[in-house]
Amino acid sequence: MMEQFLKLTHNISDFSTHNPQPVGKVDTIEPNIPWAEHHPNMSLPVKHISSPLEHAAKLRTRDRIVALGEALPSASADQRDSMALMLIELASREQHTPAEQAREQQAAGPVELLTRLPGRWRSRHADEALMALAHAWSNLSPSVRPLAVALGRDRWLGAVRELARHPRLEARLTAVAIAYDTADPGLSNVVASLLSDEEQRVRRACDETLLRMALKLLDHLRPELLGDEYAKIARTPHLGLPTDPAVLALERCTLYSAIADAAWSFASHRCRSPLIAALLLMDRAVATPLEREVGSRMRRLLSQRNHPSHAPLRSVLKRTDCPLLRERALRWLTISSISTAALDRLSVAESRTEHEIVLVRAHLAMRPSRASKLSGLGRVRSNAHGSMLPAPSQWDTLSEPARLGLMAWSALIGESDASQRVRLEPALADDSPSVRFAGAALCPMLDLQDYLFDTDARIARHAALRWSTTGADAPRPHSPSGGARLKLSVQNTRSPHAYVRRVASEERARLTIDDPHQPASRLQARRLMQADPAGFARMVRDRLSNPNTRNDMITLIRVLGVEQRFELDLIGIVQDARGDARARASAVAALGRVDSNAARYTLSEALSDIDPRTRSNAVETVPLSSDRLLELKDDHHHRVRASAVYRAIRQSVTQPGGEHARAACAALIDMLGDERPPHRLAGTWAAQRSLSSRTRTVMGHSWSPIVSRLEELAANDDDPRLRERATSCIDRLTRELRLRSQLDASRAEQGRWE
Amino acid sequence: MNATGPTMLHKPVAQEAHQLSSAAPLGWLLVTVPIVGVGVWFGLRRQRHARTHPQEHAFRALGRRMKLRQRDMQAVRVYARSAGIDSPIAVLMDPNRLQEAIK
Numbered sequence: 084m085m086e087q088f089l090k091l092t093h094n095i096s097d098f099s100t101h102n103p104q105p106v107g108k109v110d111t112i113e114p115n116i117p118w119a120e121h122h123p124n125m126s127l128p129v130k131h132i133s134s135p136l137e138h139a140a141k142l143r144t145r146d147r148i149v150a151l152g153e154a155l156p157s158a159s160a161d162q163r164d165s166m167a168l169m170l171i172e173l174a175s176r177e178q179h180t181p182a183e184q185a186r187e188q189q190a191a192g193p194v195e196l197l198t199r200l201p202g203r204w205r206s207r208h209a210d211e212a213l214m215a216l217a218h219a220w221s222n223l224s225p226s227v228r229p230l231a232v233a234l235g236r237d238r239w240l241g242a243v244r245e246l247a248r249h250p251r252l253e254a255r256l257t258a259v260a261i262a263y264d265t266a267d268p269g270l271s272n273v274v275a276s277l278l279s280d281e282e283q284r285v286r287r288a289c290d291e292t293l294l295r296m297a298l299k300l301l302d303h304l305r306p307e308l309l310g311d312e313y314a315k316i317a318r319t320p321h322l323g324l325p326t327d328p329a330v331l332a333l334e335r336c337t338l339y340s341a342i343a344d345a346a347w348s349f350a351s352h353r354c355r356s357p358l359i360a361a362l363l364l365m366d367r368a369v370a371t372p373l374e375r376e377v378g379s380r381m382r383r384l385l386s387q388r389n390h391p392s393h394a395p396l397r398s399v400l401k402r403t404d405c406p407l408l409r410e411r412a413l414r415w416l417t418i419s420s421i422s423t424a425a426l427d428r429l430s431v432a433e434s435r436t437e438h439e440i441v442l443v444r445a446h447l448a449m450r451p452s453r454a455s456k457l458s459g460l461g462r463v464r465s466n467a468h469g470s471m472l473p474a475p476s477q478w479d480t481l482s483e484p485a486r487l488g489l490m491a492w493s494a495l496i497g498e499s500d501a502s503q504r505v506r507l508e509p510a511l512a513d514d515s516p517s518v519r520f521a522g523a524a525l526c527p528m529l530d531l532q533d534y535l536f537d538t539d540a541r542i543a544r545h546a547a548l549r550w551s552t553t554g555a556d557a558p559r560p561h562s563p564s565g566g567a568r569l570k571l572s573v574q575n576t577r578s579p580h581a582y583v584r585r586v587a588s589e590e591r592a593r594l595t596i597d598d599p600h601q602p603a604s605r606l607q608a609r610r611l612m613q614a615d616p617a618g619f620a621r622m623v624r625d626r627l628s629n630p631n632t633r634n635d636m637i638t639l640i641r642v643l644g645v646e647q648r649f650e651l652d653l654i655g656i657v658q659d660a661r662g663d664a665r666a667r668a669s670a671v672a673a674l675g676r677v678d679s680n681a682a683r684y685t686l687s688e689a690l691s692d693i694d695p696r697t698r699s700n701a702v703e704t705v706p707l708s709s710d711r712l713l714e715l716k717d718d719h720h721h722r723v724r725a726s727a728v729y730r731a732i733r734q735s736v737t738q739p740g741g742e743h744a745r746a747a748c749a750a751l752i753d754m755l756g757d758e759r760p761p762h763r764l765a766g767t768w769a770a771q772r773s774l775s776s777r778t779r780t781v782m783g784h785s786w787s788p789i790v791s792r793l794e795e796l797a798a799n800d801d802d803p804r805l806r807e808r809a810t811s812c813i814d815r816l817t818r819e820l821r822l823r824s825q826l827d828a829s830r831a832e833q834g835r836w837e
Numbered sequence: 838m839n840a841t842g843p844t845m846l847h848k849p850v851a852q853e854a855h856q857l858s859s860a861a862p863l864g865w866l867l868v869t870v871p872i873v874g875v876g877v878w879f880g881l882r883r884q885r886h887a888r889t890h891p892q893e894h895a896f897r898a899l900g901r902r903m904k905l906r907q908r909d910m911q912a913v914r915v916y917a918r919s920a921g922i923d924s925p926i927a928v929l930m931d932p933n934r935l936q937e938a939i940k
Contacts, residue, residue, distance in 0.1 A: 135931070138899060138902040141902060142898050143898065145887060153923070153927055153930075156927075158930065162930070
């Protein structure tokens with residue numbers, strides 16, 4: 084800028100002092116003056132006309148300033164720069180330091196007063212030249228304006244204030260024009276005061292200027308947030324007055340205050356820009372504490388329902404084409420006096436940006452006071468201008484937070500299930516896991532099952548937890564919904580996610596009676612048996628006929644204690660020699676609880692069955708004499724042998740007979756010392772179930788060898804399963820005996836006291 | 838005989854005292870004071886005119902500098918008024934308009 088100034092001033096000095104070459108159209112003027120030679124009365128020399136700037140440059144300073152200032156507003160394009168530069172040169176003066184300014188304000192002697200006179204004259208002339216520049220501001224070229232602005236911010240602020248007080252309309256318009264071009268917040272008071280000017284042109288110009296000043300504070304926002312019109316105003320480059328940025332930051336408070344005052348005095352000017360500016364700046368996120376304090380004054384205006392500005396304020400909030408105001412409407416939904424206008428604004432969005440800016444703030448709607456007002460908007464239908472929420476086709480154009488907000492919003496405003504389903508449908512195929520997670524949390528139950536198959540474990544887990552009937556009544560197993568749910572749960576037991584597999588298996592247990600190992604399944608079976616005994620029996624028989632579910636059904640029969648009812652079915656299973664050996668053994672165990680001749684006969688037949696598991700179960704369940712049991716203790720299969728020993732020891736407790744008990748204990752010792760590992764393992768199994776404080780007296784002298792044998796197996800045996808089983812047996816025995824001794828000691832103590 | 842004392846041979850001639858008339862200073866004052874007073878009065882008047890009518894003063898100063906005659910100045914005023922130009926100085930500063938005005 085300084086180089087440009089020096090270059091231009093060099094041209095001017097050449098022109099005004101040394102170079103007689105005239106400016107502009109001087110060359111073309113000379114041939115067009117025929118009267119200079121031919122008219123006798125016209126004796127004016129051509130050179131006097133052709134170089135008026137040269138003559139002006141030779142005038143006294145005051146006259147020169149006046150002449151240039153009067154000529155500049157209407158000067159032609161080729162002359163105005165020269166005139167402006169001459170004025171800038173006159174207007175420039177030495178900037179005094181604060182110390183010098185303070186010294187000038189002190190009392191001085193006569194001599195000093197006289198010596199200061201030239202400086203004062205120069206200063207006065209410089210101010211007059213600046214005023215002349217200010218008057219001619221509208222005719223200054225864009226290249227000269229930066230030079231003029233560089234004369235000093237405070238001087239320009241003073242000049243504009245003086246212009247604003249000028250009685251001439253053009254001067255006031257020029258003051259507003261300077262404020263518009265510089266957008267300096269220090270001029271906001273001037274502009275705000277001129278809002279009440281008697282001339283409509285001035286008021287209109289002030290309206291635009293104040294809005295531009297306010298929008299300059301928001302030029303850091305993305306243009307689409309301000310709307311096309313306001314973004315264009317905010318983007319228009321301004322000619323900043325030279326000053327420290329910290330000073331400008333403080334001057335913003337002046338602008339805030341001017342806008343607040345202008346909004347409160349709306350009745351005196353009826354201009355809308357203070358209202359728009361107040362609405363835009365009120366909740367500015369980057370506001371300083373001072374600005375927030377002024378902002379609170381603006382906020383009070385929102386709740387003044389009877390203020391003259393309130394109706395226009397509501398109108399501005401509803402109809403101004405600025406997406407940022409839609410976000411403000413969401414914030415101010417809690418202010419009762421303006422909530423209706425805010426709801427109107429929220430009910431329609433005309434562009435993607437308007438949707439976006441509100442949806443990313445959807446968390447604000449979680450506040451109950453906002454949520455209650457928004458809850459009725461689900462019934463609002465879209466019109467020609469737009470809709471409240473974006474169409475599903477716009478899903479991909481929204482950002483991730485906006486998509487999340489859209490789902491939350493859809494649930495919040497009370498849309499119908501069908502609408503909500505359509506609204507949330509794109510979330511299923513969204514790229515973002517967060518969006519899919521929200522979809523799994525908010526989608527209708529009909530679509531929830533799709534989320535069970537999500538590749539993200541967190542989403543599938545959340546969907547599974549929501550889909551599960553844990554804590555609620557599961558549908559009946561034979562109902563259509565129960566069937567579909569069972570099918571899905573069976574499918575999800577093969578899910579790649581462990582948690583989903585677990586939930587699915589638990590759900591399957593709640594929906595079927597096939598899994599007696601699950602409490603939920605047993606509960607379901609009991610309910611079904613009580614509610615529909617015939618249906619339950621039919622269902623159990625169907626499953627007993629299926630080899631894949633036969634074992635589970637026999638277990639269920641035993642758990643529910645309904646062996647009597649399915650006696651014939653169980654007998655049929657036992658008698659089916661080609662059937663599954665495990666099922667036959669289970670059926671034998673179940674028939675042991677049935678007191679009927681047919682059952683007893685079947686069990687007696689089972690004692691000679693070729694399958695050792697069946698024989699073993701028969702030995703445990705069939706009522707046999709002690710002699711018969713002792714015969715079976717020599718069976719070649721370890722299961723049968725262990726069952727016989729266990730049964731013999733257990734029977735010795737109820738039917739005391741020392742001989743049989745000793746024989747059984749001897750058989751147990753033999754088993755524990757058998758060289759065949761399966762027999763030792765089965766012997767440990769029998770000892771684990773036989774050794775207790777109740778059988779200790781029955782066992783007599785055999786107790787100690789059995790225990791020592793177990794200890795030896797726990798310490799030295801090669802089979803880890805056997806060691807583990809023996810160890811657990813010894814531990815249990817130790818705990819039991821310790822408890823027994825403590826109980827005896829407490830009883831003895833109690834007897835002594837009594 | 839006193840060597841240092843005056844001789845008796847030369848006797849200085851006594852000069853007649855030249856006395857001015859008492860009206861002479863008054864005459865001088867009567868001549869200079871009005872002249873100075875009128876000069877100061879004109880100067881102050883001019884300063885006041887320059888202060889109270891800066892445009893008019895500058896117009897005249899520029900016209901004089903451009904060696905315009907009184908009737909040319911008047912023509913410029915008339916032209917500015919008829920053309921709706923706020924200030925006749927603008928006409929003076931624009932060669933084209935000045936040419937038209939004087940023509």
